[in-house]
Amino acid sequence: MPFRSFIYKVAEDGQDLLADVHFTESSHNNENKAIVLVFHAGGYTLGSRTLVPAATLRSLCARGFVVVSVDYRLCPHVSIWEGPMADARDALQWARNALPGLLKKDAGVDIDGEKVMVFGQSSGATLALLLGGLPNPPRAIAALYGAAYFADSVWSTPSPGAAMMPVVDRDFADKVYSEPPTSHAEFQTTQYLAPGQMPVPDLSKPRDAWMVLGFKEGNHLAKCVKDGNFERVDPATYFREEFPPTIFATGTADHFIDPDCSRRMYEELRRLRVSTKLVTVEGGDHGFDFGIDEEDANFQSGVVPVLEFLEEYVNS
Numbered sequence: 001m002p003f004r005s006f007i008y009k010v011a012e013d014g015q016d017l018l019a020d021v022h023f024t025e026s027s028h029n030n031e032n033k034a035i036v037l038v039f040h041a042g043g044y045t046l047g048s049r050t051l052v053p054a055a056t057l058r059s060l061c062a063r064g065f066v067v068v069s070v071d072y073r074l075c076p077h078v079s080i081w082e083g084p085m086a087d088a089r090d091a092l093q094w095a096r097n098a099l100p101g102l103l104k105k106d107a108g109v110d111i112d113g114e115k116v117m118v119f120g121q122s123s124g125a126t127l128a129l130l131l132g133g134l135p136n137p138p139r140a141i142a143a144l145y146g147a148a149y150f151a152d153s154v155w156s157t158p159s160p161g162a163a164m165m166p167v168v169d170r171d172f173a174d175k176v177y178s179e180p181p182t183s184h185a186e187f188q189t190t191q192y193l194a195p196g197q198m199p200v201p202d203l204s205k206p207r208d209a210w211m212v213l214g215f216k217e218g219n220h221l222a223k224c225v226k227d228g229n230f231e232r233v234d235p236a237t238y239f240r241e242e243f244p245p246t247i248f249a250t251g252t253a254d255h256f257i258d259p260d261c262s263r264r265m266y267e268e269l270r271r272l273r274v275s276t277k278l279v280t281v282e283g284g285d286h287g288f289d290f291g292i293d294e295e296d297a298n299f300q301s302g303v304v305p306v307l308e309f310l311e312e313y314v315n316s
Contacts, residue, residue, distance in 0.1 A: 001061060004106055008094040009087060011073055017087055017183050020049050021099065022057060022067040023109050034115035034314045036060050037095050037138070038069040039124030041198065041287070044084050044224045045075050045211040047124075048184035051199075055294045059307055060119075066103070066111050068095050072127070076210065077181035079226040080233045087183075088127040092116060092138065115139060117310045122146065122198070122257065122286065126235060129265075132246065133238025140313040141246040142306045145286055147257050148265055150230035154258065155221045161256035161286065162215035166203060173213045175206035196298055198256075198287030215256075239268055245275035245316070247309040249302050251284020275313075279305045 001022060009017040023033070040051040049069040060067045070091045073083035096113040103109045118138040120128035125146025132141050147155075185207055187199035201208035214220025221230070231237050246269055250262040259280065266278040281288045281302035288298045 001058065002107070004103065006099070006102060008070060008098070009090045011087070011183070013073075013181050015073065015181065015183050017071050017073070017091075018049060019068050019070045019091065019094070019099075021103060021107075022061055022069070023103075023107070024061045031064075032110045032112035032115070033064060033066045034117065034139075035095050035099070035111055035113070036065045036067050036310065037092060037116055037118045038067060039072070039084075039088060039118070039120035039127040040069065041120075041122035041124050042074075042185070042187075043211050043215075043220065044080055044123045045207060046185045046187065046201065047074075048186055051187065053289050053292070055292060055296075055299055056289060056303055056307075059294060059303070060310075063307055063311055065117075065310070066109065068099065071183040073181065073183045074185060074207075075224040076176060080224050081227075081229070084123070084127055085130055085233060088131060089134065092118070092131055092134075115314055117142065117313065119306075119310070120144065120146065121289070126233075129235035129246070130233065130238065132235070132244050137244045139244060139316065140310055141244050142249070142310055143246060143262070143265075144249045144289065144302075144306070145251065145254055145257050145259075145262065146235070146248070146265075147261060148235040149261065150221060150225075150234040155218075155230075157218040159215040159218065159220075159256060162212055165201075165212050165216065168203065168209045168213040168216065170213060173206055173209040176210040179206065195291040195296070196288050197285050198290055236265065236268065239265075239272060239274075241272050241274065243269060243272065243274045245309070245313050247277045247279065247306050249279040249281070249306055251281045251286065251288040251298075251302070253283050254286045254288075256286040277305070277309055
């Protein structure tokens with residue numbers, strides 16, 4: 001499947017932030033394609049634009065979307081607000097205003113900058129939801145096992161999902177601060193343990209160890225927020241009647257982000273009369289859509305409804 005890579009932003013620290021733009025050969029026609037802007041998972045600390053499940057990527061493109069997966073600056077060298085969130089806003093603006101001309105010139109593909117949906121998993125889902133609070137938000141949002149309600153005590157207590165992970169040496173983890181800032185911290189293929197689960201951190205790396213230590217101690221979110229202003233990076237802060245159509249998907253056995261978080265967001269938007277839907281994957285864990293193909297039951301029950309929801313709002 002063809003793709004092109006572009007620099008969508010040069011950050012204040014000089015980093016080139018990259019976007020991979022995926023499309024199919026059939027995209028070379030006169031129809032203006034809608035865009036799905038994807039934000040990867042990784043606790044604001046790990047991952048990159050390549051961390052998009054292959055089956056999801058293929059299926060989005062097969063349905064006629066042009067998929068734009070982006071890097072964003074990673075914590076702890078920046079806060080969520082100054083790094084991931086600022087980059088997400090700029091990626092949306094770039095996809096709307098600059099990408100149509102670039103992709104037409106480079107690949108002969110026509111896209112409509114007014115038809116931008118956003119899609120994210122875990123921390124990427126939280127970024128996608130935060131864009132719903134902008135004055136000119138995306139057309140629709142897909143949030144898979146995302147987080148919100150950051151005033152709740154659950155975000156300052158040890159994560160049950162990290163309890164089974166090995167003990168982390170603090171001095172080793174803090175070596176991440178001596179590393180250069182980055183916008184991509186790749187997972188290795190050996191970190192994929194089983195279908196339907198997120199890649200596991202590599203504890204031989206300070207960055208991975210730093211994140212796991214934060215989850216174990218219950219202060220990971222606070223260390224990524226930095227200034228204590230949880231409200232401005234909490235999607236629930238921005239829920240209102242004008243919020244874009246939003247679909248949530250979560251596994252019923254998610255050990256890292258309680259499925260009730262997605263359910264609570266869904267119920268709040270529903271009370272506000274926002275077009276919204278909740279999809280639950282029975283027995284699905286955090287990352288239920290990773291490492292599976294299109295025929296997998298989790299894909300059929302948890303991903304296909306998300307794709308159909310986005311299709312529904314292409315021309316709304």
